[in-house]
Amino acid sequence: MSALYRQVCKKILDQIASGQRKVGDRLPPEEEFASELGISRSTLRLAFAELEASGVVRRRKRAGTQIIAMKPQPKFSMATSGIQDLLSLGRNTEFRINHVSTVHSDDIDFPGEHYSETAHWLKVCGARTMNDDPRPFSTNRVYVPARFAGIEPVLKTADTSVFQTIEATFGVSVNRVTQSTRAIACPRKDADLLGLEPGSPVLQIDAALYVQKGELMELSVAIFDPSRFQLYSDVSIE
Amino acid sequence: MSALYRQVCKKILDQIASGQRKVGDRLPPEEEFASELGISRSTLRLAFAELEASGVVRRRKRAGTQIIAMKPQPKFSMATSGIQDLLSLGRNTEFRINHVSTVHSDDIDFPGEHYSETAHWLKVCGARTMNDDPRPFSTNRVYVPARFAGIEPVLKTADTSVFQTIEATFGVSVNRVTQSTRAIACPRKDADLLGLEPGSPVLQIDAALYVQKGELMELSVAIFDPSRFQLYSDVSIE
DNA sequence: AAGTGGTCTAGACCACTAC
DNA sequence: TAGTGGTCTAGACCACTTA
Numbered sequence: 390m391s392a393l394y395r396q397v398c399k400k401i402l403d404q405i406a407s408g409q410r411k412v413g414d415r416l417p418p419e420e421e422f423a424s425e426l427g428i429s430r431s432t433l434r435l436a437f438a439e440l441e442a443s444g445v446v447r448r449r450k451r452a453g454t455q456i457i458a459m460k461p462q463p464k465f466s467m468a469t470s471g472i473q474d475l476l477s478l479g480r481n482t483e484f485r486i487n488h489v490s491t492v493h494s495d496d497i498d499f500p501g502e503h504y505s506e507t508a509h510w511l512k513v514c515g516a517r518t519m520n521d522d523p524r525p526f527s528t529n530r531v532y533v534p535a536r537f538a539g540i541e542p543v544l545k546t547a548d549t550s551v552f553q554t555i556e557a558t559f560g561v562s563v564n565r566v567t568q569s570t571r572a573i574a575c576p577r578k579d580a581d582l583l584g585l586e587p588g589s590p591v592l593q594i595d596a597a598l599y600v601q602k603g604e605l606m607e608l609s610v611a612i613f614d615p616s617r618f619q620l621y622s623d624v625s626i627e
Numbered sequence: 628m629s630a631l632y633r634q635v636c637k638k639i640l641d642q643i644a645s646g647q648r649k650v651g652d653r654l655p656p657e658e659e660f661a662s663e664l665g666i667s668r669s670t671l672r673l674a675f676a677e678l679e680a681s682g683v684v685r686r687r688k689r690a691g692t693q694i695i696a697m698k699p700q701p702k703f704s705m706a707t708s709g710i711q712d713l714l715s716l717g718r719n720t721e722f723r724i725n726h727v728s729t730v731h732s733d734d735i736d737f738p739g740e741h742y743s744e745t746a747h748w749l750k751v752c753g754a755r756t757m758n759d760d761p762r763p764f765s766t767n768r769v770y771v772p773a774r775f776a777g778i779e780p781v782l783k784t785a786d787t788s789v790f791q792t793i794e795a796t797f798g799v800s801v802n803r804v805t806q807s808t809r810a811i812a813c814p815r816k817d818a819d820l821l822g823l824e825p826g827s828p829v830l831q832i833d834a835a836l837y838v839q840k841g842e843l844m845e846l847s848v849a850i851f852d853p854s855r856f857q858l859y860s861d862v863s864i865e
Numbered sequence: 866a867a868g869t870g871g872t873c874t875a876g877a878c879c880a881c882t883a884c
Numbered sequence: 885t886a887g888t889g890g891t892c893t894a895g896a897c898c899a900c901t902t903a
Contacts, residue, residue: 392891418869429893431669434870451869451901465713467703467862475703475862563864570858572810572828572851590810590828613810620808622860624705624713626801630872656888667874672889689882689888 393428394435400426401440405459416446416454468623472563476552476596477611477620479519484529484550486515489541497532499608500569500595506605507535513544513551516582519617526617528579532608552598552607563606565599570620575612583614591615631666632673638664639678643697654684654692706861710801714790714834715849715858717757722767722788724753727779735770737846738807738833744843745773751782751789754820757855764855766817770846790836790845801844803837808858813850821852829853 404410416422419437423430437454440446444462448454469475478484492512511533516525531551533540540551540558547554556562573593580587592613598606613620642648654660661671675692678684682700686692707713716722730750749771754763769789771778778789778796785792794800811831818825830851836844851858 394891420869429895431894432892435891437870448870449901450871450899451867451903453869463709465705465707467705469703469862471701472864565861565863567861568859570808570830570860571856572830572853574828590812592808592810592830615810618809620858621806622808623803623805624707625803626710632872658888667876669875670873673872675889686889687882688880688890689884689886691888 392435394432394439397426397428397433397436398439401436402445402460405445405456410456412456412459414456415452416456418453463626465624465626468625472552472566475566476550476598476609477594477613477618478517478550482517482519482526483548484515484517485525486513486544486547488512488514489544491538492532497608498530499532499610509535509538511535511538511541517611524584525582527611527613528582529612530610534605534607536604537606551609555606561600561606563598564601565603567597567599569595573612579612583612585614592618592620594620632670632677635664635666635671635674636677639674640683640698643683643694648694650694650697652694653690654694656691701865703862703864706863710790710804713804714788714836714847715832715851715856716755716788720755720757721786722753722755723763724751724782724785726750726752727782729776730770735846736768737770737848747773747776749773749776749779755849762822763820765849765851766820767850768848772843772845774842775844789847793844799838799844801836802839803841805835805837807833811850817850821850823852830856830858832858 401410401416405412410416417425419430419433423433426433437446437448441448444464445456445458445460446454447457467475473480490512492510494506494508494510497510513529513531513533515529515531517527517529518525533551533555537555537559540547540554543554543558544551552563571593572590574588575583575585575591577587579591580589583591585591592615594611594613596609596611598609600606639648639654643650648654655663657668657671657675661668664671675684675686679686683694683696683698684692685695705713711718728750730748732744732746732748735748751767751769751771753767753769755765755767756763771789771793775793775797778792781792781796782789790801809831810828812826813821813823813829815825817829818827821829823829830853832849832851834847834849836847838844
């Protein structure tokens with residue numbers, strides 16, 4: 390026989406599955422529910438902790454315990470040693486800035502939504518090299534919203550990445566990263582920098598970095614030489 | 628003042644940071660530690676639960692509570708509605724099998740390690756179509772180890788994916804997915820199937836699916852038409 | 866304002882597993 | 885096999901949030 394609090398979990402999940410309780414319903418207050426189930430409040434709380442961790446209920450003071458899902462939500466956790474890895478910046482890489490300018494939101498060349506939240510953006514163009522190899526393995530174009538444009542003077546000394554410069558300067562940290570990856574024929578400009586034939590297949594990764602509450606930190610477009618770079622991901626479930 | 632058990636967390640983390648306790652050390656047994664800290668065992672357990680959840684300690688019966696990291700490990704959780712999304716199989720897609728054969732492990736064309744765990748593998752070649760568009764948007768080559776080769780007769784009726792067929796047939800579920808993505812020049816064979824010019828840039832995704840304890844479920848090589856497919860990822864930290 | 870979850874205590878017995 | 889974490893109880897007070 391499994392632990393009592395696990396039985397309680399199962400019981401609640403069964404009640405949800407059978408339609409006896411529905412998503413959106415509120416469960417009784419702890420004290421009441423505990424005596425109703427004939428168990429102590431502590432035990433019930435163990436069960437609730439499990440249901441909360443698995444995304445089945447949400448608990449808020451005064452608002453009670455609310456059912457928000459029918460089944461435990463599988464969690465996809467990414468094996469990553471840091472955002473560096475997530476953003477495909479190797480350990481021994483260096484970022485060299487070629488050009489910095491201020492642009493209008495209309496001039497932003499980034500797929501998807503129109504990022505018109507601020508009129509002016511800082512545009513940073515550069516390239517990334519690895520292990521003292523003078524030939525870069527990626528070219529980068531980064532757009533920084535006006536809010537963080539204050540990094541401009543600091544950028545001169547930055548050799549890691551724009552996002553790390555912003556983190557250090559403003560005391561914020563990246564909270565969320567969305568990426569879109571595709572294969573394209575390499576444009577001439579990037580091909581020249583990467584030492585490739587124009588039109589050869591390259592990987593383009595468009596990334597949006599956010600700090601908190603969906604606040605945008607930067608948009609980034611990177612083009613990678615496929616012979617020296619692959620995108621890895623390692624995801625475990627639950 | 629924050630909760631007592633949080634203060635205990637912080638205290639332990641501080642002791643680790645100051646070198647007073649080191650990674651690999653064992654913390655005292657709960658009862659002893661609790662009285663040493665002048666708190667109840669329940670409160671200490673709340674602190675331990677937090678430290679365990681954040682990856683700082685590992686707890687095992689009889690072996691005690693061991694420090695395994697100096698700081699709370701940030702968690703990278705991937706926003707995904709399911710493995711389907713993770714593996715870039717759209718909702719309205721269909722998998723059509725072209726060819727099934729048995730091959731030697733030597734004949735496996737998959738980058739990385741030599742997968743010699745089993746001598747014989749089932750090789751499934753197919754393509755994936757979307758929304759009744761007869762022209763596939765991806766070609767697929769899947770290798771299934773001998774252990775799951777029993778799906779062969781069932782494959783005839785499978786139109787979703789090899790991994791789902793294995794899951795349904797053997798009652799297992801995918802536990803971990805590693806992927807490697809790169810841009811390549813499209814081989815002639817795949818170009819014919821996808822309706823592309825040979826040599827045009829395409830996305831190749833090599834994936835390894837595991838069930839549990841690192842047991843391999845399948846190796847998969849997929850080539851995507853970049854005009855109709857992009858790889859998305861959405862990762863939140865902590 | 867009060868109902869709710871959050872925190873905390875002091876005990877007890879149990880079950881497993883690593884020594 | 886015994887030391888350890890796991891489970892469970894019955895109580896108490898508190899702080900917050902939202903109805």
